[in-house]
Structure formats: structure tokens, C-alpha cells
Amino acid sequence: MTRATSFTTLRTLGQEGRNKQRGAATLLVTLVLVLAMSLGAFFLNRNLTLGQRLAANQVQAAQAFEAAEAGLDWATAQLNNPQKIGSNCQASSAASAQTFRASRVAFDAKSGLHTPRTWNDASQVMPLQAVCVRSAEQSGGWSCSCPASGHPVVVNRAAPATSTSTATSTEPATTTAAAAFTVTFLATSVPGQLRVVAQGCTSYAGACQPGSHTQADATAQVQQLVALVSGLASAPVAALTVRGDVSTHAALGLHRGNHASTGAAVHSGGKLEAPNARIGAAAGGVSTVAVIEHDLGLSGVNEARFFSRLFGTDAATWSAQPMTQKLVCKDNCNAALLDAFAATSGTVQLWVDGEFTLTAPLTVGSAARPVLLLVNGTATLNGAVRIHGMLHAARVQWNDDGSGAGRVTGAVTSASDYSGSGAPDLVFDAAALRLLQTNSGSFTRIAGSWKDF
Known part of the structure; x- marks a missing residue:
């Protein structure tokens, strides 16, 4: 091999090495730029993601609050409903049926106090509650449960009932995605007064599913005193x-x-x-x-x-x-x-x-x-x-x-x-x-x- 040939070969090898070095450097720079752009996009969009989450939480909180307000309105209306109702809170002609007021509120003639009716949950005395669940279907409407004893029961259509299901037709049907509320009455020391407590939830869970250990995405509680305006203000003598x-x-x-x-x-x-x-x-x-x-x-x-x-x-x-x-x-x-x-x-x-x-x-x-x-x-x-x-x-x-x-x-x-x-x-x-x-x-x-x- 001549000296000229050896020199040409070495120059060619040197150019190839420099080209490989330039390619590796370009790739490294490109990767760094891509990583920087990704990090920048992540940090730029983090506020947007947080805002979306906050907006979703606000929607859920508002939904729970509106459900609780609906429960307060519904409870007041039912207290003033003279019709007898069944376990589904709908009008009933059954001999054992009572009005919502009579089935949920006891009255003591001596003291003039109205107190919630109770039932025994094992060793714990519990006030009778009522539950209503908003239908997730386009038809809307509420399905309610007003049991004479025990926790209110709602059929969960998200898990279809089988032929062995013990659910009855008087139990409201819903899905877990529907808003719900629970109504409870509390006694006061003033004759003729009651405290109405309504819990609203984004789904049939948590406080809106008495007796369960589930959790709703959002829950709200509202309460208000109601007073009896007597039908006979002053009795004749x-x-x-x-x-x-x-x-x-x-x-x-x-x-x-x-x-x-x-x-x-x-x-x-x-x-x-x-x-x-x-x-x-x-x-x-x-x-x-x-x-x-x-x-x-x-x-x-x-x-x-x-x-x-x-x-x-x-x-x-x-x-x-x-x-x-x-x-x-x-x-x-x-x-x-x-x-x-x-x-x-x-x-x-x-x-x-x-x-x-x-x-x-x-x-x-x-x-x-x-x-x-x-x-x-x-x-x-x-x-x-x-x-x-x-x-x-x-x-x-x-x-x-x-x-x-x-x-x-x-x-x-x-x-x-x-x-x-x-x-x-x-x-x-x-x-x-x-x-x-x-x-x-x-x-x-x-x-x-x-x-x-």
C-alpha cells in the first residue's frame, strides 16, 4: 500500500467518525428538546387539568346541594299531604296505610310535642327515614322509599336483579349515577315544631343510602325548623x-x-x-x-x-x-x-x-x-x-x-x-x-x- 492510499483511507475513516458524532449529537439535542417541550406542555396544562377537576367538583357539590334542597321541599310537602301512602311514598288505599306525617311523626297530646317515630337497629334506636333517588333516564322523576320500619331500600339497576332477587315492586329503582336525598326528622323542645334534616348526594350512596358503607362523590346537608299552623287557632268555650x-x-x-x-x-x-x-x-x-x-x-x-x-x-x-x-x-x-x-x-x-x-x-x-x-x-x-x-x-x-x-x-x-x-x-x-x-x-x-x- 502506498503512502497516498493510506492517507486517503485514514481521511475517509475520519470523516465517517465525525459524521457519526454529528448524528449522535443531533439525536441527543432533539431528545432534549422533545423532553423540554413535553415538560413545558405538562406544566402549562397542569392548571387546565386542575381547573377541570375543580369545575367537576363544583358541579358535583352543586348537584348534592340541590338534591338536599329538593329533599327539604319534598319533606315539607309530604308533612302536609292528607293522603295515605305505601312503602313507595305513593298514595295507597291499604287498610294499614298511614299518611306520611302519621307514619314518620309521633304526637304527644299532653306535652304538645312532635317527635320522630323510631325503630330498633340492633341495639340502636334510629329515627325512621325516607329516601328518594332521581331517575337517570331522560324521563326524570324521583323514586322514593318510606318503610314502616328499617332502612329505606332502593333497587340498584346498575347491577341488574336476578330471578332470585328479593326486591319488591314498591321499592324505587335507579342507577348509582343518579342524585339522591335522605330525609330525617328531629325533635325540638318547642310544642308544634320539628327539625327537618335533608342529606343530598350525587349518587345513591353514602349518607343517601342508610345502612351502607359506600361513599358518594359529593354530599350536602341542609336543615330547617318547621312549625304547625293550627287548623283551630282558638277553641270555643x-x-x-x-x-x-x-x-x-x-x-x-x-x-x-x-x-x-x-x-x-x-x-x-x-x-x-x-x-x-x-x-x-x-x-x-x-x-x-x-x-x-x-x-x-x-x-x-x-x-x-x-x-x-x-x-x-x-x-x-x-x-x-x-x-x-x-x-x-x-x-x-x-x-x-x-x-x-x-x-x-x-x-x-x-x-x-x-x-x-x-x-x-x-x-x-x-x-x-x-x-x-x-x-x-x-x-x-x-x-x-x-x-x-x-x-x-x-x-x-x-x-x-x-x-x-x-x-x-x-x-x-x-x-x-x-x-x-x-x-x-x-x-x-x-x-x-x-x-x-x-x-x-x-x-x-x-x-x-x-x-x-
């Missing part, structure tokens, strides 16, 4: 109270109850023209006669004022209360009255707009379930009609149809006069009137008591 005259030649029985201190026999703004009336105490009571007539406190007020003194509001507002059932009937109203009484539980408040007639034989109301019956017209009773509670009408007429004597245990009030050929026994019952005062009416929210903690 006599077995028969009329703004005008009492006029009858029948042997009308007017009794002040079983104790002399419980009330008067008759209280009228006009004259008492009842020469054959039997006035005094009921059987076993004190015979002291208590008759109040020509009272300007009655005759000196108009019909609207007389109504508001008794019921705390005007007739239109009272009849529009959610707990008030309106009767529609003309001649004989027996069936309509009994149907309305059977459709609810607890105390019953009824409104009739127009003339109203009851005919013997008929018995409605009891010591445990007195009826508050208001008639915006003449109430005509024929024969042995028996009512436990209070009857108020624009005018009262009781006729004798040969079926025997009727009876009202509680009180009768008339915005004008009382007349008729019948001889019923009208017995003042303070216990029945107190029960109507303290456990009839509608619950309403107390302003300023709302809180979300």
Missing part, C-alpha cells in the same frame, strides 16, 4: 256557640262536659229560645248550669271576624291549606264524608263550600281521631248523626227524623243561628278540641331557621 240566636222547642241537650271547669253549655250572641232544652253537665259530670247569652263579643262582630277568631285566618286561606280536604256533595253527604275520613289518618280537617246535609245513621270521628268539619253554608243534620270533633257552619239546623238522638262530642259553632226539631246531645269535650288545636293544620317553614351545617 261552649258545647254550642252561635253568633246569633238559638231557637228550638225540642229537648236539645247542651252539656258542659264531665267537669265543671271544662267549658260552658251554650254561648250565644243573641237570645236563647229553647224552653225544653236539657242544659247542664253530661252524665257523671257536675250539674252547674253555664249559659252565656246576649254576648256583644259575638253579636258585635261580622261573620268573617267570627271565623278568623276561631281559625286564625280567613275562610279562603283556611280552605286552601294543603291538609284540608274539600268535599263536593249536594243532598246526602254521608258517603263523601266517610270516604274523606277513611282516606287519611290522624286528625281530619274538611271543608264544604255550600249546603251540607248528613242523614242518620252516621258516626264519624273518635277520641283519637277527631274531625274538624267546616261548612261554608247551612249544615243540615237529620236524626242520629254522631260526630266526634268540631262542626262549624254558616248556619246549623238539626232535624228530628225519628231515628233517635244525635250527638256531637266536642263543639258546634254557627256564624249565625241554630234551629231545628231535633234533640241531639251537644257535649263540650276539651280533650277533643285540644287535640284539634295541637295536631291539626299544616306545617310551614320558620324564617331564619335554615342552615347548611
Whole structure:
């Protein structure tokens, strides 16, 4: 090999080595640039990712809060629903069914306190709860569970039930992605008040699935005090109270109850023209006669004022209360009255707009379930009609149809006069009137008591 050839070969090898070095350096620089760009993109997009996560959390928190607010509204509405319900919180005609209020809230007549009904979860006493779950389908709507005992149960459609499933048709069906709320009632030390606590969740889990150990993505709680606006603001003081005259030649029985201190026999703004009336105490009571007539406190007020003194509001507002059932009937109203009484539980408040007639034989109301019956017209009773509670009408007429004597245990009030050929026994019952005062009416929210903690 000549020297020239060797030199050429060495120069060629040197160029190839330098080319390889240049390629490796370029690759290294490229990798560094790519890594730097990736790191830059990561740090630039980190705020965007964080913002997206925060936005998603805010959406979930808002969803849970709105579910809790919906629970508060739903619970208040159900407390004022006079219809009996089943375990799915829907209207039920079953004999064992009760209203939402009666099934969830107990009432103590002595103290006037409303307290939540409870059940025993092993050794722990738990208040009865209700759960509602929002449907994830486009049709929307809520499915609810109001068990008479135990935790509310919801069928989870996310895990389809098999043929061996124990789920019943009364249990609401939903998916875990749907919003839900749980409602619980707490007692207070004030008669006529309740605390309503609503837990809202983004899914049927956590606090919205009582008895489970699952967790919802977001949970919110709101609570508010509700107070009972009584259907009978001020009870009458006599077995028969009329703004005008009492006029009858029948042997009308007017009794002040079983104790002399419980009330008067008759209280009228006009004259008492009842020469054959039997006035005094009921059987076993004190015979002291208590008759109040020509009272300007009655005759000196108009019909609207007389109504508001008794019921705390005007007739239109009272009849529009959610707990008030309106009767529609003309001649004989027996069936309509009994149907309305059977459709609810607890105390019953009824409104009739127009003339109203009851005919013997008929018995409605009891010591445990007195009826508050208001008639915006003449109430005509024929024969042995028996009512436990209070009857108020624009005018009262009781006729004798040969079926025997009727009876009202509680009180009768008339915005004008009382007349008729019948001889019923009208017995003042303070216990029945107190029960109507303290456990009839509608619950309403107390302003300023709302809180979300």
C-alpha cells in the first residue's frame, strides 16, 4: 500500500467518525428538546387539568346541594299531604296505610310535642327515614322509599336483579349515577315544631343510602325548623256557640262536659229560645248550669271576624291549606264524608263550600281521631248523626227524623243561628278540641331557621 492510499483511507475513516458524532449529537439535542417541550406542555396544562377537576367538583357539590334542597321541599310537602301512602311514598288505599306525617311523626297530646317515630337497629334506636333517588333516564322523576320500619331500600339497576332477587315492586329503582336525598326528622323542645334534616348526594350512596358503607362523590346537608299552623287557632268555650240566636222547642241537650271547669253549655250572641232544652253537665259530670247569652263579643262582630277568631285566618286561606280536604256533595253527604275520613289518618280537617246535609245513621270521628268539619253554608243534620270533633257552619239546623238522638262530642259553632226539631246531645269535650288545636293544620317553614351545617 502506498503512502497516498493510506492517507486517503485514514481521511475517509475520519470523516465517517465525525459524521457519526454529528448524528449522535443531533439525536441527543432533539431528545432534549422533545423532553423540554413535553415538560413545558405538562406544566402549562397542569392548571387546565386542575381547573377541570375543580369545575367537576363544583358541579358535583352543586348537584348534592340541590338534591338536599329538593329533599327539604319534598319533606315539607309530604308533612302536609292528607293522603295515605305505601312503602313507595305513593298514595295507597291499604287498610294499614298511614299518611306520611302519621307514619314518620309521633304526637304527644299532653306535652304538645312532635317527635320522630323510631325503630330498633340492633341495639340502636334510629329515627325512621325516607329516601328518594332521581331517575337517570331522560324521563326524570324521583323514586322514593318510606318503610314502616328499617332502612329505606332502593333497587340498584346498575347491577341488574336476578330471578332470585328479593326486591319488591314498591321499592324505587335507579342507577348509582343518579342524585339522591335522605330525609330525617328531629325533635325540638318547642310544642308544634320539628327539625327537618335533608342529606343530598350525587349518587345513591353514602349518607343517601342508610345502612351502607359506600361513599358518594359529593354530599350536602341542609336543615330547617318547621312549625304547625293550627287548623283551630282558638277553641270555643261552649258545647254550642252561635253568633246569633238559638231557637228550638225540642229537648236539645247542651252539656258542659264531665267537669265543671271544662267549658260552658251554650254561648250565644243573641237570645236563647229553647224552653225544653236539657242544659247542664253530661252524665257523671257536675250539674252547674253555664249559659252565656246576649254576648256583644259575638253579636258585635261580622261573620268573617267570627271565623278568623276561631281559625286564625280567613275562610279562603283556611280552605286552601294543603291538609284540608274539600268535599263536593249536594243532598246526602254521608258517603263523601266517610270516604274523606277513611282516606287519611290522624286528625281530619274538611271543608264544604255550600249546603251540607248528613242523614242518620252516621258516626264519624273518635277520641283519637277527631274531625274538624267546616261548612261554608247551612249544615243540615237529620236524626242520629254522631260526630266526634268540631262542626262549624254558616248556619246549623238539626232535624228530628225519628231515628233517635244525635250527638256531637266536642263543639258546634254557627256564624249565625241554630234551629231545628231535633234533640241531639251537644257535649263540650276539651280533650277533643285540644287535640284539634295541637295536631291539626299544616306545617310551614320558620324564617331564619335554615342552615347548611
